[in-house]
Amino acid sequence: MKKLLLFLNVFTWLWVGMACSSDDELQEPPKGPVRPTMNVEDSLVMVAYYHSMKCAEWKEPFHWDITDYTTWGDVTAALDTEKNEYRITKIRVSRPDLLPAGYSLPSELGNLPYLTWLEIMGDERAVGGIPKEIFNCPLELLFICGKGFNGEIPKEIGKVADTMKWLYIANTSFTKLPEEIGLLKNLGHQAYLCGNEFTGTPPLSLRDLTECANLCDNCFTEMDWRFYTEGKGTVPALYSNYLSGEIPEEVFDTEYWKIYKLQLLNQRGGGFSNYPY
Numbered sequence: 001m002k003k004l005l006l007f008l009n010v011f012t013w014l015w016v017g018m019a020c021s022s023d024d025e026l027q028e029p030p031k032g033p034v035r036p037t038m039n040v041e042d043s044l045v046m047v048a049y050y051h052s053m054k055c056a057e058w059k060e061p062f063h064w065d066i067t068d069y070t071t072w073g074d075v076t077a078a079l080d081t082e083k084n085e086y087r088i089t090k091i092r093v094s095r096p097d098l099l100p101a102g103y104s105l106p107s108e109l110g111n112l113p114y115l116t117w118l119e120i121m122g123d124e125r126a127v128g129g130i131p132k133e134i135f136n137c138p139l140e141l142l143f144i145c146g147k148g149f150n151g152e153i154p155k156e157i158g159k160v161a162d163t164m165k166w167l168y169i170a171n172t173s174f175t176k177l178p179e180e181i182g183l184l185k186n187l188g189h190q191a192y193l194c195g196n197e198f199t200g201t202p203p204l205s206l207r208d209l210t211e212c213a214n215l216c217d218n219c220f221t222e223m224d225w226r227f228y229t230e231g232k233g234t235v236p237a238l239y240s241n242y243l244s245g246e247i248p249e250e251v252f253d254t255e256y257w258k259i260y261k262l263q264l265l266n267q268r269g270g271g272f273s274n275y276p277y
Contacts, residue, residue, distance in 0.1 A: 036085055076088075096121055122146025199218075210234075
């Protein structure tokens with residue numbers, strides 16, 4: 001898309017048809033500028049979104065009417081002035097209390113080639129996870145919140161390494177964070193990954209991020225001490241996880257221990273027997 005000039009908080013629903021007179025003769029087209037339409041492929045994606053997110057059941061003021069685009073709140077479209085059609089660029093859900101139970105993210109969102117912003121403020125009534133297809137989009141921001149979201153963060157998250165600038169996944173039931181998370185080296189802010197149910201060992205690739213990832217209040221039980229002993233990159237904040245056992249003596253002798261020793265405070269799993277803080 002060469003030109004995206006007009007941004008809208010709601011978008012135009014495309015109705016395709018030809019008006020005929022009573023004797024089936026074609027009427028003259030209306031004079032004046034042609035009204036922009038919604039890109040057909042984007043329209044089909046939003047139909048899938050409408051059903052998967054149960055938009056027909058959203059409460060006021062965000063209740064969606066499929067026949068009235070002005071009710072499709074928290075969606076932003078931009079006008080491609082060359083093709084005179086709208087393309088979806090942002091989707092937000094900011095009021096989980098207005099949603100019905102059982103809403104989920106559809107895989108069809110991955111067919112939006114200009115979607116840069118996906119923000120879902122959910123709750124425990126959400127179902128399913130993050131479709132891997134979403135990372136076909138040039139996402140710059142991904143914000144997912146809500147205990148109903150579950151499963152694994154798809155390894156396909158690495159596909160948005162060149163575009164992703166903000167990552168916020170918090171207070172969900174996701175259990176696995178893939179190694180590909182470390183590919184997001186263009187993040188302009190700390191990766192905020194708190195309050196989930198990530199288990200096992202934090203991916204070593206997190207040290208490749210520009211800023212320390214925040215992984216507090218998860219369920220990690222094991223620590224990869226190479227975060228300290230190899231002295232590369234950053235060490236994630238792991239407050240209030242379930243780490244326990246004994247810290248290897250060689251860790252205490254590293255410069256990284258002096259810098260990042262407080263990243264392991266307040267473990268809920270009994271803590272480390274030789275942790276002096």
